[in-house]
Amino acid sequence: MNPTILEMNNISKEFTGVKALTNVNFKVNKGEIHCLIGENGAGKSTLMKVLSGVYPHGTYSGDIIFDGSVQTFSRISDSVKTGIAIIYQELALFPDLTVYENIFAGNEVKKGALVDWNQTIVRAKEMLNKVKLNVNPEVLIKDLGVGKQQLVEIAKALSKDVKLLILDEPTAALNENDSENLLQLLRELKNQGITSIMISHKLKEVIAIADQVTVLRDGRTICTLDASKNEVSESVIIKNMVGREIDDIYPKRNNKQFGDNVLEIQNWTAFDPKLGREVVKDVNLHVKKGEIVGIAGLMGSGRTELAQSIFGNPKFYKLRGELLLEGAKRTLKNPKDAIKAGIAYVTEDRKGDGLFLIQDIKQNISAANLEMISSKGIINNNEEVKISNEYKGSLNIKAPSVEQLVGNLSGGNQQKVSLGKWLFVNPTLLILDEPTRGIDVGAKFEIYTIMNKLISEGMSIIMISSELSEVLGMSDRVYVMAEGEIKGELHANEADQEKIMKLATQ
Known part of the structure; x- marks a missing residue:
């Protein structure tokens, strides 16, 4: 067994009275690929934000021990200095800058007080070779596909002498070829001694790459599974994620009539x-x-x-x-x-095109059909609340109330709000x-069940x-x-x- 590189002990985190994490324990061994999984809202991203300093020391309880030392990160730059890098699903790149400028943004290669651009390009080529990305470092980020942009993000992390690489849903927007290339890169980085934590909802990828898998549910640690002991399987993961067995993730429809x-x-x-x-x-x-x-x-x-x-x-x-x-x-x-x-259209980009993240659930659900709840141009607020509560119930949107801001919901619940918005126009x-x-396997099952119900009603x-x-x-x-x-x-x-x-x- 490799030595431990990270321990997070009894981590608890609250948001305005809501417990996001409760006494979470999470341990990662050096040089392994450790997958962190759970349903949307289980606390995965919150735990990683605690680790990376997005949520600074003092805003949570518990201890972070990294590379043998207790850490009290006050900001992201503190975790970066210790060798921790996190790559989010929404890439943090500057589209109008070049590849080499992005790789060394905030970590410039200098000669005296000035940036040494020639050396920067040389170093950028070295980083690109490490991630096996064959592109001209002088090309603009916006001219690259999503898969290549993801590799630039990893090259950026490697340029900072990373010891622990955290990837939050790294393959969510990638096609199968780009996804497999990324997984293979993680295996190669592992061989170079770099430890990775990967958050993913794609269970086949988790099973293919993980040395260990930790499952969170409702902000608590449920279990850690060891692949070397044949503990990692789809059925075991699902049961621990959702607290029940799902025999068939794709619910069957009876009496298909077209x-x-x-x-x-x-x-x-x-x-x-x-x-x-x-x-x-x-x-x-x-x-x-x-x-x-x-x-x-x-x-x-x-x-x-x-x-x-x-x-x-x-x-x-x-x-x-x-x-x-x-x-x-x-x-x-x-x-x-x-x-x-x-006709109604639920877009693939719920955050960019599908929802108003700074508005609440009821405002989003009513947005595509305001005429239905308005009279002489004035919205009937009581009717808006009533309608949105009906969709909150029928779609099982998990939120304290329809006044909850959509930007604060998990991905699965945001998707249900987006679906409710378009169901409100009563499409055929x-x-x-x-x-x-x-979104996670439990939320997927709910979406599929809703689809079957809509079809049975004639949609x-x-x-x-x-x-x-x-x-x-x-x-x-x-x-x-x-x-x-x-x-x-x-x-x-x-x-x-x-x-x-x-x-x-x-």
Whole structure:
């Protein structure tokens, strides 16, 4: 057994009377990959913010022992100096600066009082080689894909002689290839003696990479599982995360009955003037009443662009082709037209596009249909509270009240608020773009159960997802996209991961 590099003993943390952490104990051994998992709101990110100095010493109780010494971090820079680096899901890079400027931002290579830019570029190349990223260090961050930006963040951490690397949902926005590359990099860093803590909701990745797994639930330590003792399995992890067994994460639907086409698009093409190219090309697609249609494909395949072109074209693409709703040709000039026509769209970026984080639950749920609760331009506050409480209950949104700010909710509960917002417009067709990105297995099960309930009530759903198991587990039919085109259509009984990937890489 390797020596211990980190101990967090009896850590407790409160926010305005709400206990986020209660006597949490967490131990990490030197040179291991330790995964920290739990449902949204379990306290994972809070614990890591305590460790990294975001929540300074004195705002929590308990002890942090790192590299043999008790630590009392007052700020993030204190933890960085001791060799701790944390990389959040929302990357902290400057998009308009170069790769080398980002890697050494705040840690500049100097010659006397001046920054030595030539040496900075040389050192940046060394860091990029360490993370196996073959890019010109003088390229701007905004010109790199998300996967490469993630590697730049790690290179930035390595430039500070990191001993403990913390990654919060590092693969949440990555495709499968980029995710596997990142996991392989963590294995190589482990061989170089760097210890990693990874927070992840992707259990297959956890099982593939973890030496040990610690499970938090409701702000408490539940257990630590040792992979070398064969203690780490999906069923064991789920049971400890949610406090019960979930035999099948994808709940089954009985008596599948499909009606007539709710949506049909024919020879549908979307040209993006900003990019100067077609992002959706000659697509033919239909969705029946009571059907879940999955859309699979790699990042950049045109899935989100297709969804947005259907939902009133908010990106102002130049459209060509026909769109039919319940058999009638329609022209939807904007999202307001789409909503009136019975289409709702839950975006993949709930924080950026889907929610008002500085407003409360009730204001978010009512936002897309204020007319329903207004008279002569004045909102009926009592009706807003009543409606939002109904959705809070039916969607099992975990919050003290509908007055809770959405920005303070966990990812899973934010997603439920986003879903409630669009259910309030009473759509006949619901488009879900990455509906379970960044949420835990328990919240995923709840979202899937809600989807099945909506379908049983006669709604139709288009589900875009990068998780092939999710596409296969929930869809009645699957369209596979690549380079803006539909490459194939598979019914549920014939679809598998191999067939989907073969079509997606054509």
